[in-house]
Amino acid sequence: MKRLAICLCLMATLASAQEVAEAPGAKLRLLDKLTGKVTDLDLSKGQSQTIGRLTVQMDGCRYYPDSPAAEAFAHLTILDSNVPDPVFNGWMTASSPALSALDNARYDVWVLRCAVPDVVLPEVEDPPEDTPGEGQPAEDNPDATTDDGNG
Template sequence: MCLMLLANTAAAQDVADAPGAKLRLLDKLTGKVTDLDLSSGQSETVGRLTVQMDACRYDPENPAAEAFAHLTILDAMLPDPVFNGWMTASSPALSALDNARYDVWVLRCDVPDVVLPDVGEPPEDTPGEGQPAEEDTTDDGNG
């Protein structure tokens, strides 16, 4: 019985390395959302943060189900990394960046030879958007 449990656990932990990942960064002060497409080892600077994607892993049995990315995140105002570890796409709060201004989370790994659903662009704020539509009124007083 124990061997079956160990075999199932080992099989459930099979992961494959991806050449890159798609991340999303939110500047909570300005409300600006930025999507980052990074290859392994590549970094990009947005505002004060420099985000480096060290590795991205996924379940080869179901590549769209989960992504695990190892990130190193630096803040230009601090000498040490503000984050250095693994983030999970489905549970970003499990291992989150603790920063008053920025949030960063993993959207997916770039999986070769697999077409994954595209992650939609962040919505643009436009004046009046999100307001209920004005209904036609009648003269009978019933709205």
Template sequence: MKWLAVGVALLAGPACAQDVAQAPGGILRWLDKVSGETADIELSRGQSAVSGRLTIQLDDCRYPVDDPASDAFAHLTITDSSTAGSVFAGWMVASSPALSALDHPRYDVWVLR
């Protein structure tokens, strides 16, 4: 019975998948939690920007073909000049910013579209 449930779940997954298209770029919002400063950052795929101590690179950006304004998601690589390595590397979803969030004591970054 357990294997039947697993099989049904695996078969139902592709049926729920949305068709997506790659966007040429995306818009992110950056927040400095200490000063309260915010900025909207518009990046093309592969482009990076420096905000505060963070370097934010937009690796990829996608959106649902059926409703482009509904739910963009972007793959970001974020580094902090005061630490070695990246502080975030992964997908962020515009409609659910807490699902995969940057965990940084001073800065916050999320996808707008």
């Protein structure tokens, strides 16, 4: 009898750990590997947006209600204007984008998070712009020094 009670408790714990909620939207990130341009997409369920050759449609986003910022699972349909069939149609996981990834030579798309109502995430500042002279190779920057002792 004790074994049955323990099994039922464990099953209840596992079942509650697997509970997910549906979000009204998601935040995705798209990288154009050719230009290096990064674009963030805020899409509602069923909405799509076209960037370059890709059209990204967000079909659904799920998250764990007890920790909504911890994980996101988004179902995406991604079309390439050069290909008749979808280049991706399935679930992407925010914490493991390579687990189910878009296989495209030019673009990467990954899930950042679900758009969860009543959850306020901290604002993150954009990195500062490079000032002239910074970030340039030494041969292009007369003020830069090298470690070989030649200035």
